[in-house]
Structures are given as structure tokens and as C-alpha cells.
Amino acid sequence: MRSRQIAIMWIVAAVLFAALAYHAHEVRLRLGNPVILTGYLLFAVMVGLGLFNLRKKLPMLPLGGATTWLELHAVGGVFAIALFWLHSGALWPNGPYEQLLAVLFYLVSFTGIAGYIIQRSYPRRLTQTGIEVIYERIPGELADLRDEGQNIVLACTDETGSDTLARHYTETLEWFFRRPRFFLNHALGGRGSEHWVRRNFTSVERLLNEAEHRHWEKLRALAEAKNKIDFHYAAQSLTKWWPLSHVPLAAAVLALALWHLILVNVYAL
């Protein structure tokens, strides 16, 4: 989506909120009760944000691109936070139920903002790795690399009669190839995995003869490739895991908000 369109969305949201805040202020000055309007609007916005999840389940319908929906979701989410403060009139409400609602709303907001940052920042870094990996195939890719690595080590032993590389693989590298490693380091953009590979391959390099060294180089190339897959795994995991908190919390907030709306209608309107 073009940045100009995104900017327009944010501007429209900001203008809409400013108008709403002004209207609420005016209503309050006239001793009216703007929370009715802001409350219903907030609930409508939250339902609208929830439709994003529904939209993802209906990709066949011509309802606009996923990027547009994501941007709308982000703009709507920030709009909802501002509207929440406008509606409640405070950062922290009084009633225990409203406090629970606020806690969950803030958690949804936090996970949403964090998710948006993840969604906006990791794809760029994934592209920078120069490879493409489908998340669901990462286990298979890793298995392929592991098999290939074991074959290299076996070939090295057969060819050179030396078990130096084989023992190093068994004692050290096998741990690395067994499954994705350095998850947190990758997620935070660290280079711990590269250092680990460099250190553990360099440490054995001087013990290898020329024939073994050729296998060593192949194995190292595999390790560097796995590093990239590990990064993909970490990055893609985060992009897929954050909705595990965001969506259930959002559903809980919607349920609480719906009950809140019913109570307000029964008790106060």
C-alpha cells in the first residue's frame, strides 16, 4: 500500500477524533452525556477491528487487499485507544469490572501495537537474508540440511579416513543442526548465531587436512544457511505468534464490552 494512502488514513482518523473530542467537550459543557455516543462508537470500532479477523477467513471475497485491511486495522486500533480515553475520561476507571475491561483493552492495544511493529519491521529483515522460506516448511528444510550435513560428514570420513570432522559434528554441530537455535538472539536482531558458527568451525579448521577442509567448507555453508533459516523461524514465529495473545484478548474485550453495553442500557439509560 502506498505511503500516501496510509498517511491519508491516519490524517482522516486524527481529524475524526479531533472532531469527536470537540463534540464531546461541547456536549459536556451543555451538561449532556457524551459517553453514550463515544461508548457506542467505541464498541462499533472494536467490532470493526474484529472484522479484520473475519476478512482473513474470507479471502475469496472482493473486500479489499489484506494490506489495506491491516493498515485500517492499525489506524482503527489507535483510534480506539484514543476513543477509549475519551469515553472513560481517565486512564484508569473506578469499577472493578471496568478496570478488568481496561486491563484487557490495554493488553489488546499493547499486543496490537507490538504486532504491528513486528509486522512492519521483520519482513524487511527477512528479505535482507536473501532467502525465502515458507514457515510451515522450516522443519522439512532443517531436516534436509541435517541430512545433508550428516552425509557430508560421512563422506568426509569415507574419503579421508579421519574422524576429526565427524567427532566435531557429533559433539558440537549436531546440537546446532538438530532444531532452530538462538531464537531470542535472532528475534532481537543479534548475531550470536553467526559468532557461534564462526567460533565452532574455526576451532576445528586448523585440525583438518586439505581433503577434510573441503568437506568442512561445505558443512560451514550448510551452517550459514541454517542460520538464515533460524532467523526466518524466529522472525516468522513472532509474526505468527503475537496474534495468539492479541486475538483471544480482543475476543474477551469484545465480550466484556458487550456486557458493559447491556448493563449501561439497563442501569443508566
Next chain:
Amino acid sequence: MIDPERFRHDRSAYERPTFPYRCGRAALWGKPCARGPNIDGTCGGTTECAPFFKDDRYECRRPRTAGGPCAEGPLPDGTCSQQQPPCVPRPTLRAYRGRLTLLSVALTVALIAAFLGLPPDGAGTLTSVNPGPLSGAHANFTKDRGCVACHEAHDQGVRGWLKAAFSADDLDQQCVTCHVFGGPANLAHNATFPGRADLAETTCIMCHTEHKGEDADISMMSAAQCNSCHKLKAPRFASGHPDFGPRFPYQERTAIHFDHTRHFNIHFEDPRYVDRAPQGCVSCHEVETAEREVRPAGFEKTCAACHAKAIPRKELVVLNLPEFTENLIDREDVLEACGPTLEALDSLRDRIAAMAAGEAVEEEELEDYESVSWDSPTAIGAYLLGIDGDDPEAYQQPMQELVLAMATSGAGPLAQVIAERSDPAAPNALLAGLSPETAKQAACAWAANLEYEAPAEAEFGGWYGDGTEIRYRPGGHADPVVKAWLEFAIAAAAGAEDEEDRSRAEAMRNQLLSVSDGPGGCIKCHAVSAPSPTDGQNAAADVMLNIEWTRPGATDRFYTRFAHKPHITLLGPGAGCRACHKLDETADYGKSFKTWDASAFVSNFKAIGIATCTACHAKGQVREDCQLCHLYHLEPAFKKGML
């Protein structure tokens, strides 16, 4: 990986992340099988393909991505020859997300339901219908009845809730079960304002929002909210608030004519009185009970030391013996009513002695009548009898009839005359304490054309006869008889029947309300006011005047409040008063009391300007919000049942 050819349809399996399960081998970082788990969560990869029966034989259908058809081919019974142990498929992220979502919604609903049924106390305070603690006062009175004290639908079950959800809730009805106002509760300021028919009805919850916490001030309003209705906008007290006016707060004349300037500058400096002079404002004004006003202590504490002795000196003359041109009273009647006088007894004794001595006794000659009094009737007497006091020919008959009646019956005939001009109960107050014997003896003397010689003067106050007058000496401050006569005179002038009657009533009223000669000297201090400022001294005589016996309260100032106490506490009771109340030594205070128009008032003190208040009540100093001085409601109170 890097090679895009890897993703060709014949080299790359089609991933289905929306499926609820994923391969268990992949979950353990092994090579996932090509077939993947079944939809029910069982392993679908125990064989590498599902052979297809075609043309009487089974064909291997292993996908090309998994290596294509195997060399062994299907077994004769149609099963795949490439068997492998089953895995335990794991839910996909999508499945986990769905489960977590359902769980969170279920937990939420369970939580709401669990706390909904609990009583209001204890864990029940966590119930979803409690949007926060009530303010202190409301929390107390709702303790017993709970939510239903204000929210009728609370305990009415699902049907009641449904009804309440789709109908307007009128919380005001619950509010006014306890709160009452000086006007309709649903009107702005509980009143109707001329020319403001456009004002919409109000509700309590427009301003008072509950459930904001125990210490919440649920009546606080911002200046902007006040300004939204008021045409005159005052964003802050120090900027925008109109000035108090040139006479604030001394618009109305004081009830007591007390000239502060003359007392402070002349009387209290006089060596004769200096020892009795107050030491300051608080010597007379009671700061202990200060609220809106710092009321002066009573007469006894503040005035009596100098003025108490002057009151009895201003006596009331109710009735006198006026000058008559002829005696219309039969001597026999007087003799019958009063018995012989001392002079008559002496004369009789002399005649008997002369007769006993054999001397000739001549018939007693009647002397020419010469009235013992040269006075005119009192204004009270003239009014009561409806006589012209300047014409003896006209008044002597009714007056002498009254005298003879009093000589016969004491004070009764006088009371009867009063009752005829007022009401039957009036004599009780007007003649309270008048001894019938005093009236009779005085009347007897007058009937005999003699001056009455009282056995003693009314030294301690009360009724007594003196020569040709029946007088009343006030006993002291707030004498009820004098007070009754003053009010009788005012009522008489206001209720006069005709011009002559009005003239006589006015004469009586003016004499009794005289500042210099009025009985008790009451009017020297107590202001007399006409009911409206337009009714001045020259107003029609039938105006019902009001003697300001007591200092009027300040409750008639709607929507405003002022408390002296915190100011006195802060500024000090002495010189602190003068910080705001500054004497205006040039003001002609006394002039204000020469008229009955209370609004034509010049105070002893300079007007208090807004600058006096804003010296402290300004931003960053002391509170300056509207509600500090202004009340929204008109006469807010509680119903008796609440107290």
C-alpha cells in the same frame, strides 16, 4: 530455499496452514511426510500414498514431491507398500488461536456470571454491575437496599432488565425521594427564568455522576459548564466575572440605624463613654457563630450600656383629659360611680357642722365650669374615638362619655373602643398591665374635672395616671406594649376607612413613629420600611409599613453563598474585618433612615469590589471556581424522612 524452482507446483507441496493439525514429525523437527495429518487429528502418513484402483489393478499415487511412484508399488490388497510408523499430529497455530479465543470468551462469560450472583458485599463488589464505589453519603444510605435504591431494574430479573434496556431510565425519580429544592427539580436552577423558555429540562445525572469513588465530589462543575448557559461568560473569577456593583454588599438598608462612623469617631472617643466603648468589631459582632453574616450580638450586649436608660424616658400617652367647654357629665352619675370626692366630703362635713351649730346653710352654688385641662386629645384618643382633636365642641361629648364610662367600669370601655377599631384581641396586647383601678381613678378625677393624683409614679415601668393623662412607661428594650401600639398605629393607617379617619390614623402613626418623640425611642434605631422601594415617605397613607424589629437573614440571596468564618480564621478576627469592610467617613448614613424606602441606602462602608476578593481568590492561590460562591440549586434540602 533460494532456488525459486523449489516452489514449483510439482516440486513443492501445497501447505495448508488453515488446517487444524500439522505433521507430528515436523513438530519434532523431522522431515514431515507428504500426506500430512488427517482432518480428525490422526496421522495420515502411515503410508506414503493411497493407491488408486484403475483397470483391475492398483496404481501407486505417491506425489512427485515425495519422489513419485515407488518401485515396489501397491500391495495386492491395495494398500501402500511404503509403510512407516505413525506420528502424533499437533494442532496448528491457527487451531491454538481458535481454542485460546474460545477459552478466553468462555472465561469471561463465566467470570461475569460467577460474580453477578454474589451479594453486594465482599466478593460481590467485583460484580460487573458495580461500576465503582459510590460517594460517601450515597454509599451510606444505600447500604441496606443496595443497587435497587437507585436502579429499579436491578432485582427485576431478565424480564425487568429487558424492559429497562429498551426504555428510558428515570433516575431522577429516585433522587427526589430524598432531595428537595425550592422549585421544580427538572428545571435549570430549579426555577423559571423570564425570557428563557428555551431552556431545556434538566436531569440530575447531567451534573452528578455517581460511582466515581468514595471521595469523589459529584457536584463539581467547571466554569466552562456554567458559561455554556450563561450569556455573561466568566472563564475565571479573576477575569470575566462581573463586578459586584457600586453598593455591594450594602444594597439593602440595615435594620438598625447604627452609624458606625459617628460611633467610632465621635461617641467612642467621647471621654464620657470611652470606658463603655467596644474594643473592635468583634466586641459587637459574634464571630463564634459567623456564617454568611457576622451578626451583632443583641441589644443587651451591644447597646444597653449607653442606650438602655433612654428607653423608659420615652413614655406613651394613650389617653388624656382634653379641654372641654362645658361639663356634660352629670354629677350624680359621677357620685354614683366614684363616690364623693374629698373636696365634696369636706364641704358636706362643713355643712353638717354648720347645721348642727344652728347656722344657716345656703344652697351650694354651682361654679362656672372651667376645664382643668387645656390640652387637645392625644392622637391615639382622637383616632380611637374618631373625633376632631382641634374642635372641643365636637369631641367633648364622646370624650366625656368615655371618661364617665371609665369612671364607672375602669379600663373596659377603653378596651372596647380599641376592639371596635381593631380586633377583639388587640386590647390584650395594647393595654397589657393596665390596672382597671388606675383607669377608674383617673377617669373619676377627670369626671370631677380634677387632675388625677397618682399614689406613686411607675418607677419600674408600666401604666400610671398622671394629672390629665394615662401614660405608659416602657420597661426596657423590646417592650411588648409599646411594640403593640406601634404596630397598631401602622395597621390603623393602612386600614383607614375614609379620609378623615386616615388623617387621624396618620397623625397617630406619625406621632408613635416619631424618631424624637416616639414611645421607647424605638424608631430612633429600628428602621421603618415601606414594602417596596417606590413607596417612600410620601407614599399613600394606606401603605403597610414594616418596623424592622429583627435583622433580616440573608437567605433571600438565591444561588450565592459566602462564609465569613474561613475569612475570619485566616485574616484574624480583629483588623481582618477591616481588610474588606472599610469605613466610608464621607457617607451620609443617617439620611437613609429619613425615608421609608429601604433601597435608598448609603452605607457606612465603602462598597466591596471584586478586586478585594481576587487579591486572594485567583489562579494559583485560593479556589476561584464558580461553585465556591454560587449554588446551582435553589434551596437544596433533604426530605424530612431522611433526617
